[in-house]
Amino acid sequence: MEVIPQERSWVELDLSAFAQNLDYLKSYLKSHQGFMQIVKADAYGHGAREIAELALKKGALYLGVANLEEGKLLRMQGIMAPILILSPSLESEIGEIIEYDLEPGVSDLGFAVAFSRAAGKRQRKVHIKLDSGMHRSGLRLEDALDIYRQIAALPNIHIEGVFSHFAAAESDAEFSHYQEMEFQSFVAALPHKPKYIHINNSAACIRGYGAFSNLARFGIFSFGINTTDDTAISQALKPVMSFKSRISQIKSIKKGESIGYNRDWIAEKDGKYAVIPVGYADGYDYLLSNQAKTLVNGTLCRVIGRVSMDMITIDVSQVTALQTGDIVCLLGAGDESIKAERLTGLYQGSAYELLCQIGRRARRYYVDGDSLLYSAPMSRRDFVADDFADGKLSEIISKALSQRLRSKEMGNLIYRDILRSFFANKDRDLHYRKDFVHEVSFLPSDIEGYYRVKTTLSYHKVLDSERFIIACARSDEELRRYFIRRDVEYRWLLDEKLELNEDSFRISAARVNGIELNCRIRQQQNSLEIHCSHPALEALIGQNLLFEIDTDTLYPKDMHQFSVFISELTQGVKIAFNYPEEIRVVQPVTVFSGKQKNPPITFEPGRIVVASSRQNWVFPLSGVVFSY
Numbered sequence: 001m002e003v004i005p006q007e008r009s010w011v012e013l014d015l016s017a018f019a020q021n022l023d024y025l026k027s028y029l030k031s032h033q034g035f036m037q038i039v040k041a042d043a044y045g046h047g048a049r050e051i052a053e054l055a056l057k058k059g060a061l062y063l064g065v066a067n068l069e070e071g072k073l074l075r076m077q078g079i080m081a082p083i084l085i086l087s088p089s090l091e092s093e094i095g096e097i098i099e100y101d102l103e104p105g106v107s108d109l110g111f112a113v114a115f116s117r118a119a120g121k122r123q124r125k126v127h128i129k130l131d132s133g134m135h136r137s138g139l140r141l142e143d144a145l146d147i148y149r150q151i152a153a154l155p156n157i158h159i160e161g162v163f164s165h166f167a168a169a170e171s172d173a174e175f176s177h178y179q180e181m182e183f184q185s186f187v188a189a190l191p192h193k194p195k196y197i198h199i200n201n202s203a204a205c206i207r208g209y210g211a212f213s214n215l216a217r218f219g220i221f222s223f224g225i226n227t228t229d230d231t232a233i234s235q236a237l238k239p240v241m242s243f244k245s246r247i248s249q250i251k252s253i254k255k256g257e258s259i260g261y262n263r264d265w266i267a268e269k270d271g272k273y274a275v276i277p278v279g280y281a282d283g284y285d286y287l288l289s290n291q292a293k294t295l296v297n298g299t300l301c302r303v304i305g306r307v308s309m310d311m312i313t314i315d316v317s318q319v320t321a322l323q324t325g326d327i328v329c330l331l332g333a334g335d336e337s338i339k340a341e342r343l344t345g346l347y348q349g350s351a352y353e354l355l356c357q358i359g360r361r362a363r364r365y366y367v368d369g370d371s372l373l374y375s376a377p378m379s380r381r382d383f384v385a386d387d388f389a390d391g392k393l394s395e396i397i398s399k400a401l402s403q404r405l406r407s408k409e410m411g412n413l414i415y416r417d418i419l420r421s422f423f424a425n426k427d428r429d430l431h432y433r434k435d436f437v438h439e440v441s442f443l444p445s446d447i448e449g450y451y452r453v454k455t456t457l458s459y460h461k462v463l464d465s466e467r468f469i470i471a472c473a474r475s476d477e478e479l480r481r482y483f484i485r486r487d488v489e490y491r492w493l494l495d496e497k498l499e500l501n502e503d504s505f506r507i508s509a510a511r512v513n514g515i516e517l518n519c520r521i522r523q524q525q526n527s528l529e530i531h532c533s534h535p536a537l538e539a540l541i542g543q544n545l546l547f548e549i550d551t552d553t554l555y556p557k558d559m560h561q562f563s564v565f566i567s568e569l570t571q572g573v574k575i576a577f578n579y580p581e582e583i584r585v586v587q588p589v590t591v592f593s594g595k596q597k598n599p600p601i602t603f604e605p606g607r608i609v610v611a612s613s614r615q616n617w618v619f620p621l622s623g624v625v626f627s628y
């Protein structure tokens with residue numbers, strides 16, 4: 001790799017191995033057959049988006065996911081290909097299944113009826129699942145045909161496919177043939193044959209089952225794992241995922257000493273062992289204790305002692321010229337003994353499970369053979385695609401805002417999902433702020449122990465009401481209440497010791513587009529609400545206007561820190577803090593989320609300015625803490 005990761009552990013995903021495995025699997029397809037790439041569980045831990053994109057490039061006709069969330073995420077990442085939800089969905093998920101244009105696998109009539117009712121005018125595609133012997137989801141054989149007919153008669157539903165699933169394609173030929181026959185005779189009896197008939201998973205495809213079907217569903221083999229005991233297949237497949245770490249310590253051990261919890265392993269002779277900073281919390285299974293092998297500088301080294309949460313120990317007595325920092329391969333290519341199927345074979349575990357759990361705390365590096373393509377953080381909820389230029393995002397957001405598209409356009413999905421998760425209320429009108437400037441000045445006051453604080457706030461925003469509230473709360477709880485109210489434009493937390501009145505909190509100006517608003521004070525028990533309105537605003541609703549709010553209030557000197565946070569999606573943020581000479585040192589700590597995580601900070605005598613670039617989107621709960 002060009003860039004050698006410096007992390008404690010990381011996952012390497014070899015996309016050229018994946019492509020090679022797909023070619024191998026495709027060589028088993030008949031001329032009338034295509035394939036669906038299974039990307040459930042984040043593509044068995046390989047990254048659903050990356051795997052989906054490459055599989056589509058290699059000719060996949062469909063993508064298979066486990067549930068709505070997984071399908072939705074792919075849509076948000078810009079994937080337009082047909083997506084089948086393999087597991088039964090909940091009726092409560094129907095709205096979003098339709099919204100995100102996903103195709104549900106249907107296993108019962110009740111769901112189909114609800115889906116049909118919600119589908120609207122457009123024909124919505126579904127795949128009917130038959131239970132041919134797996135006895136998990138699917139229609140039971142005895143009434144499958146009857147229910148199929150009822151579903152086919154429902155309005156707004158188009159049956160795009162029928163499918164079933166093998167229970168033991170890799171190991172039980174007799175039962176697989178039985179399932180194959182049952183499925184085939186069901187299909188033969190259908191009044192109309194749907195476009196896609198599918199039953200094969202990877203193993204079934206290689207076994208040559210389901211010749212009458214026209215779509216195979218590739219999963220585990222495409223990731224280079226062989227679940228059969230056929231060694232020729234093992235040789236043809238290449239593991240896509242490798243899990244690597246570094247030696248953090250090398251130590252010697254004397255005969256008779258034990259290592260790790262419960263003293264499970266005791267040295268039979270003097271030797272050398274190494275500590276590796278991964279454990280079962282990283283997905284390295286506890287059951288690999290005392291038996292798994294790892295690969296260090298070309299030598300296989302056994303795990304000795306129990307796997308702990310964050311560490312394992314390996315026997316390195318045989319490795320010469322070993323140094324801390326040397327790379328250890330715990331899973332993947334390089335040697336048969338560290339293949340997932342071999343490791344899980346040690347404890348009768350499942351290779352599927354190991355792939356899904358490994359590298360939970362690790363960054364992913366996508367490679368093509370030896371060269372690094374790019375790396376991706378472990379968080380899969382990275383909804384703003386990293387190849388998105390800000391300009392493009394802005395354009396999409398503005399467009400979505402002005403048109404409220406009901407289409408499945410990706411920009412709309414990203415936009416709404418960002419905001420939905422931020423505001424946790426999908427029906428509320430979605431507006432954002434632009435050119436946000438917040439100036440804070442600490443000044444001397446006549447009240448002992450307090451600074452007088454003048455703040456001026458200005459930004460552009462679409463006006464959505466002719467009135468809004470500026471709130472001053474006296475407890476955190478009260479403040480929180482104002483955070484979830486949409487009619488509150490600005491909030492302030494007042495020191496508990498102060499009386500709530502015009503002296504402790506005053507609005508010195510509230511303007512929208514230069515119009516001085518009328519401010520009415522409403523005193524509550526633990527808060528002061530200033531209701532701002534003006535008759536002229538009504539005519540301006542829907543327009544993008546300049547908001548200016550200036551306040552005058554008090555802040556305790558002994559607090560020693562002052563924070564400014566933004567509560568809405570904002571494009572371009574500038575926060576300035578002006579302080580008197582008596583405060584010698586101010587330390588700003590920024591907490592920014594969005595694209596620019598570390599906005600530039602400028603220091604002048606008595607003034608600190610934190611400003612993101614004007615084009616950058618800053619997400620809510622970003623801000624600065626000034627400690628003094």
Ligand SMILES: *Cc1c(COP(=O)(O)O)cnc(C)c1O
Nearest residue numbers: 038086165201202217218219220
């Ligand atoms: C997971 C899954 C597959 C893929 O199976 P592999 O054994 O990984 O090839 C195929 N079909 C369905 C319905 C699945 O759930």
